[in-house]
Amino acid sequence: MKRVFIAGATGYLGRHLCAEYQRRGWYVIALVRKTPHADPIAADQLVTAQATEPATxxxxxxxxxxxxxCLGITRQVDGLGYWDVDYQANLNLVREAERAGVERFAYVHVLRAAELADVPMVAAKSAFVAELKRSPVAATIVAPTGYFSDxxxxxxxxxSGRVWLFGDGEKRINxxxxxxxxxxTADAVEAQDAWRDVGGPDVFTHTALAQLAFASLGNPPRITFLPDVFRRMALWLLPCAPRRISGPARFFLRALAIDMVGTRxxxxxLKEHFDTLLAASGTPPRAPRQTDRSGS
Structure with missing residues (x-):
């Protein structure tokens, strides 16, 4: 039986990766910082270690x-930043993989990283990818657009009653x-792809995303389009904010300005995901109404 080691196993994507590899008949080893007490991971073995500490x-x-x-952080905690985790912790994993003679290392990156190079989170990820490409271990890099959870x-x-968008709302994402x-990701590894851009089955403009959200609630859309200068001003001010706020916000605001469309x-x-969120919150999803673009 083949053995897969999954880092970032307790996160949103990591749990799905563990479940998928178990479904495919692999022996799944999940790296965790501490043993989870709720929402058990679909793994055959849990390994407790700190990827930021090579000795462990x-x-x-x-x-x-x-x-x-898929190890990375969206909010800095424990005094750690993107260069500590997205770069160095992943590099520590690669060095151990080299020592152990692992055949392949797959990493979940981000789509259009070159155009987001000024974002600290993406810069750290990209620097790690550069190191991974230099490693003797064969690499597969998967670059997704964005998650349903986002x-x-x-x-x-x-x-809350209104969706606020920057610009004309016509940038696209799937x-x-x-x-x-x-x-x-598992398919890309199986195909021994060096790189694979990945998106979902449906492409939306930002306006269409807002309309879908209102339709899921059964409410008419109320969308306000802000001049893009406000987005740029926010980016200029964000370095003054705490890192736990500025890091995710800088990525979000920069990504809003480009199309994020990967291979379907x-x-x-997404409508099913919204319905699931509403059901979990006790708000029953409703049948969509006819919607149109509105700035009111």
Whole structure:
């Protein structure tokens, strides 16, 4: 039985990766910082270690065929930043994979990283990818557009009564469900792809995302389009904000200014995700109404 070592296993995508590799018949080893007490991970073995501390990684990849890492942070905690985790912790994993003779290392990056190079999170990820490409371990890099879980912000705004967009709302994205991204990642590894851009099955403009959120609530759309200068001003001011706020916000605001459309994968649709979120919150989803573009 082939053995896969998954880093970032307790996160949104990591849990889906563990489940997908178990479904495919692999022996799944999940790297965790501490043993989870709720929402058990679909893994055959849990390994407790700190990827930021190389000494704790020694020997944990012995006999492993594949490492898949979606390790990264969205909010700085414990005094750690992007260069500590997205770059150095992943590099520590690669060095241990090299020592253990692992055949392939797969890493979940971000789409259009070159155009987002001024974003600290993306800069750290890109620097790691450069190191991974220099490693003797074969590499597969998967670059997704955005996750369904990130699109919940549109639904939250719609629930508050209004969605605020920058510019004309016509930038496009095809976000993907974590389970579909896990399938696409495993497929890319199986095909021995060096790089694969990945998006979901449906392409939306930002306006269409807002309209879908309102339709899920059964409410007419109320969308305000702000001049893009406000987005640029926010980016200029964000370095003054705490890192836990400025890091994610800088990525979000920069990504809003470009199309984030990857090759279509998957079978899950964002409307279903919104319906699931509403059901979990006790708000029953409603049938969509006819919507139109509105600035009112």
């Amino acid at each position: 990684l020694k020997g944990i990849m012995d006999g492993v065929d594949l490492v898949v890492s 699109m919940g912000d549109f639904l939250t705004m719609a629930q 976000p993907i469900h974590g389970a579909d991204l896990a399938v696409a 994968h998957g079978t899950r649709h």
